[in-house]
Amino acid sequence: xxxxxxxxxxxxHRPLALECGAGLGPVTIAYETLGRLDEGGKNAILVLHALSxxxxxxxxxxEEDPKPGWWxxxxxxGKAIDTNRYFVICSNIIGGCMGSTGPSSTNPATGxxxxxxxxxxxxxxxVKAQKALIDHLGIKRLLAVxxxxxxxxxxxxxxxxxxxxxxxxxxxxxxxxxxxxxIAFNEVARQAIMADPNWQEGNYYGGARPNLGLAVARMIxxxxxxxxxxxxxxxxxxxxxxxxxxxxxxxxxxxxxxxxYQGKKFVDRFDANSFLYIxxxxxxxxxxxxxxxxxxVKAFSKAKAKFLVVSFTSDWLYPTYQSRExxxxxxxxxxxxxxxxxxxxxxxxxxxxxxxxxxxxxKGFLECAGRGG
Amino acid sequence: xxxxxxxxxFDLKIIAxxxxxxxxxxxxxxxxxxxxxxLREHRQVVGTGIEQHEAEVAACIAKGLTVxxxxxxxxxxxxxxxxxxxxxxxxxxxxVYRPRELITSxxxxxxxxxxxxxxxSHWSIRLQVLMRGMAPKNQQLPYDWYNSPxxxxxxxxxxxxxxxxxxxxxxxxxxxxxQNQDRYGSIVRFLPNLRATYGVFMIGRANETR
Numbered sequence: 001x002x003x004x005x006x007x008x009x010x011x012x013h014r015p016l017a018l019e020c021g022a023g024l025g026p027v028t029i030a031y032e033t034l035g036r037l038d039e040g041g042k043n044a045i046l047v048l049h050a051l052s053x054x055x056x057x058x059x060x061x062x063e064e065d066p067k068p069g070w071w072x073x074x075x076x077x078g079k080a081i082d083t084n085r086y087f088v089i090c091s092n093i094i095g096g097c098m099g100s101t102g103p104s105s106t107n108p109a110t111g112x113x114x115x116x117x118x119x120x121x122x123x124x125x126x127v128k129a130q131k132a133l134i135d136h137l138g139i140k141r142l143l144a145v146x147x148x149x150x151x152x153x154x155x156x157x158x159x160x161x162x163x164x165x166x167x168x169x170x171x172x173x174x175x176x177x178x179x180x181x182x183i184a185f186n187e188v189a190r191q192a193i194m195a196d197p198n199w200q201e202g203n204y205y206g207g208a209r210p211n212l213g214l215a216v217a218r219m220i221x222x223x224x225x226x227x228x229x230x231x232x233x234x235x236x237x238x239x240x241x242x243x244x245x246x247x248x249x250x251x252x253x254x255x256x257x258x259x260x261y262q263g264k265k266f267v268d269r270f271d272a273n274s275f276l277y278i279x280x281x282x283x284x285x286x287x288x289x290x291x292x293x294x295x296x297v298k299a300f301s302k303a304k305a306k307f308l309v310v311s312f313t314s315d316w317l318y319p320t321y322q323s324r325e326x327x328x329x330x331x332x333x334x335x336x337x338x339x340x341x342x343x344x345x346x347x348x349x350x351x352x353x354x355x356x357x358x359x360x361x362x363k364g365f366l367e368c369a370g371r372g373g
Numbered sequence: 374x375x376x377x378x379x380x381x382x383f384d385l386k387i388i389a390x391x392x393x394x395x396x397x398x399x400x401x402x403x404x405x406x407x408x409x410x411x412l413r414e415h416r417q418v419v420g421t422g423i424e425q426h427e428a429e430v431a432a433c434i435a436k437g438l439t440v441x442x443x444x445x446x447x448x449x450x451x452x453x454x455x456x457x458x459x460x461x462x463x464x465x466x467x468x469v470y471r472p473r474e475l476i477t478s479x480x481x482x483x484x485x486x487x488x489x490x491x492x493x494s495h496w497s498i499r500l501q502v503l504m505r506g507m508a509p510k511n512q513q514l515p516y517d518w519y520n521s522p523x524x525x526x527x528x529x530x531x532x533x534x535x536x537x538x539x540x541x542x543x544x545x546x547x548x549x550x551x552q553n554q555d556r557y558g559s560i561v562r563f564l565p566n567l568r569a570t571y572g573v574f575m576i577g578r579a580n581e582t583r
Contacts, residue, residue: 306439308434324443327441328451331441331451331452332451332452332453334453334456336419336421336439337439337441338430338433338434338438338439338440338441339430339440339441339442339443340427340430340431340434340440340442341427341442342427342431343427357427357431360431360435361431361434361435363435364434364435364436364437365434365437367437368437371437
């Protein structure tokens with residue numbers, strides 16, 4: 001399955017009004033699509049990516065491309081999100097660094113990268129920009145919006161901001177708002193970046209990049225994506241390439257080596273400022289506050305979609321109780337909602353890993369939504 | 374009793390026959406969704422199920438049913454008043470820790486509540502207690518006293534009184550003779566409290582007519 005990254009630029013003459021009060025324009029959105037839109041335009045599914053994801057949800061850019069998109073296990077011909085049946089769209093969020101306008105994009109006012117002149121964007125702003133793309137593609141109503149983690153927040157935002165455009169929604173491993181624990185992890189990650197001398201108040205483009213800080217930030221993230229159980233199984237106290245402790249400050253344990261590897265790998269593909277902006281957007285997200293004046297139940301009175309909410313037993317970033325809060329608010333509004341807590345040892349990241357149960361849930365739910373049932 | 378489809382349990386067929394087409398139904402302890410699926414196909418209901426076990430919940434959702442994973446005692450609390458036309462508690466009452474609270478709660482969220490349970494006053498059970506002097510075991514109640522999930526001993530007579538005490542009214546009643554997972558059975562008209570293996574009841578508010 002060969003895919004091509006496309007771009008849509010809008011808000012050229014009139015900037016996109018952001019929640020912070022500032023305007024952003026022009027705005028470019030990088031996106032990819034798979035499958036074909038049917039004649040009535042009724043088979044479109046919008047997939048929303050998490051913090052470090054991008055528009056490349058599935059397939060490969062060329063025959064030689066060694067790695068498929070981030071959710072290739074879920075999306076493709078005959079898969080749960082079946083590209084033979086559905087027209088599947090995924091775009092990079094604004095504030096990101098994979099083709100959509102973000103802090104590393106050129107600021108038209110200065111001709112140089114925005115850096116910290118980029119306005120603080122919210123999950124609501126990201127969804128507003130996605131709406132422009134969906135309008136551009138000529139889609140009036142989405143069959144489904146699907147996403148996990150930060151993508152799940154966008155799913156919820158879609159359902160409350162544009163209720164008439166969403167027939168069904170699958171928020172996975174997500175939350176109505178960040179807990180203090182989640183904000184705390186993000187803050188430590190941001191501090192790691194900002195403490196890197198190369199960060200230079202965000203003005204590092206063209207010079208040395210704050211790679212050490214970004215790598216540490218990613219390491220913190222990876223701790224939150226796993227679980228006690230997963231780490232015990234994956235690493236335990238096993239040593240890396242040695243039989244005895246080194247009695248030096250080098251890598252001794254496999255878990256240290258794993259985190260360092262993940263950190264290093266990340267800096268090659270991600271922009272530190274984008275990391276700062278996206279984690280801030282996640283921390284600011286509070287759908288009960290933003291759509292219900294503090295009441296999650298009131299917020300969901302706007303929603304019209306049919307929901308499938310899924311959580312994972314070992315997710316300690318967005319534990320099951322947070323999904324149950326969402327479900328409760330939906331029930332109180334008489335919404336059609338299904339909920340399943342999947343037993344999984346892999347923590348928050350479980351939604352990205354092969355999981356037959358998750359695939360069968362999504363497949364069955366979409367088929368039913370497609371029938372209008 | 375008109376047999377509409379052969380692949381569901383006899384007691385479920387009775388329940389289905391009481392449900393008006395197009396109504397809103399909540400099925401508590403819905404298992405793999407056999408009844409919900411049947412009601413959707415044959416009664417065009419808008420159904421929701423509640424089930425505790427992940428595998429069964431997943432099986433339901435994969436079939437396109439609306440099902441929530443959770444403890445039914447907790448889950449029913451979130452619904453607004455009269456959110457459903459029928460709330461079904463099939464072969465679960467005997468395992469409920471607080472039946473009074475649960476049935477009251479179900480009558481809040483539903484206009485009608487349908488309850489089915491094994492009848493502990495069946496003659497074979499009485500005979501076992503009388504002759505063997507031991508806790509009864511049979512096909513409907515295949516457990517020993519120490520591992521039985523059935524913590525409530527209910528008879529048809531007891532249930533009728535229970536409904537009255539709560540201030541509700543029995544709207545329909547079907548004492549049936551059927552085996553545990555059986556698709557066949559019959560309604561017991563003569564000496565039901567002695568001869569029925571299960572009781573199926575539909576209860577409503579006292580001031581209502583059928």
